[in-house]
Amino acid sequence: MTLMTVKSLAVSTQPDRISAMLRWASLFMAILLVSFSLGVSEASAAQGGKRRVNFDHSKTGFLLTEAHAKTNCESCHTNGIFKGTPKECSSCHVQSGRASASAKETKHIPTNKSCDSCHKSSSWKSVNFKHDGTDGTCSVCHNNISVAGKPARHPTTAAACDTCHKKTSAWLPASGHDHSKVVAGTCKSCHGVDATGMNSGHITTSQSCDTCHKTTGWKPVKMNHTGIVNGCTTCHTKNKPTNHTGSRATNCETCHTTTSFKGAKMNHTGIVNGCTNCHTKDKPTNHTGSRATNCETCHTTTSFKGAKMNHTGIVNGCTNCHTKDKPTNHT
Template sequence: MRRIWRGIGVALVCSLLLTFFSASAIAAKPKAGPEFDHTQTGFPLTGAHRTARCEGCHERGIFRGTPKDCASCHGNASRLPDATRIPPSHIPVSAGCDSCHRTSAWTPALFDHSSVAGRSCASCHNGTTAAGKPANHIATRQSCDACHRTSAWLPAKFDHNGVAAGSCATCHNGTAAVGKPSNHIPTTQSCDACHRTSAWLPATFNHNGVTAGSCATCHNGTTATGKPSNHLPTTQSCDACHRTTAWLPATFNHSGVTAGSCATCHNGTTATG
């Protein structure tokens, strides 16, 4: 009988010890259920991390000592099955993933160009590492940031300072950059004789050097504005009445008009009657 009670006592002690150690092990292991407050670990779950499986980050059920930096999980050396890896086409970078990426979405990535040295754009924007010049880009040896901004690639604003006067057609040839439209007046002058870099239109033509009496060469209704249909009949040149500073009002030079012939024009139709 004594042996029976002794066996019962040993079994009871073993059961109590087993219960104690099991409870201690559970207490030492963080609760990984939905009710667990992950902010207690110093790594709050945000974005895609909120729906990730616990075992996707905690290998073999080990919670303590899990790294908190991006590269430990998302680096190519990581063995975690659920973590997105850095693709082979990724630009070379030593910055942490969270410099450009967010936990809410891996893409689009926002790169902070604030620490990038000026004029070094092509180091990454070479068409392989990052987007480079398109095939229809104007021929230029200037750095990207001479025209483009990191806040928005387009529209691009070219700084014409330093461009030699009269050399516009080198780029503005219809291929490298916008050139003369098909309805442009025939001219051998450079673009900057009429156009300004601040605005392509309106164009202001410099009539200095134009031979007097040759207005109709351009002002023929096709190349440039010509006589309207209600213009009075005349064989005189435009500049006999009009000025290059303003087309209207026109001032007719009556010198040479035969006395007594006023009504030929001033009949209420051709001119005021």
């Protein structure tokens, strides 16, 4: 082989060696980049396993807010499975649930509503309680232990709270109160304190409301007059009916009883004239033809019978009253 041939061979093999070196260098750089990436990933995992992912969680139908936004993904998405994760609170907030989340307390009021119907994702407290589905179970929660219950001044009753109180607003006003289970004679424990009591024009009495009033309404009233001996006009109007006597007596109880206005026994004490103001002016058919115009001329206020005829002014016409037949022993 000549010298020229050796030099030509050396020149032709030099580019191949350079290309090979460049390929090895590229491979080495690729290995370095992969190693660096893995190191960064491991470092990120060691710092909490959180990576920024461009994903809108609200599109799943479950918006991440407050406490849920701070929860690790794997707490709900177990075994790396994202699809099919339940959205109901009870799937996690229950004993032996998917996640180690706080469950409903044993003293929680019985309800078939979802947690988020009342609770916020920030905290269990500050509850906006919806009472739907809690019929007849008020006292389970409203027992003055968990939350406010019946006050000390509440009327004695075994009825459920929602019998009278609305479930969607405050305790007052109460309506539709079922008085059937209220102990008789205890009306004033509520009426006159929180509920409507006696008005200013009510007749003075120490009787219980239910002595006269019904539990369905204040009116109509069946007045029990037991113990009422005077003061009728406090309740009964002072205007007497048109057919009332012209008596000067001002108190109803002077003539009337507490049973009924009818069948009044007229007390004529102090009545010395004016009989015809009440008694009709038409005399009975068997009445004397006396010219006297005033009843009290002959009659007393005790009875019409047994009248003592006042003959003053009668000078003739005796037979108008006295029978014309003389007695046998007449002179």
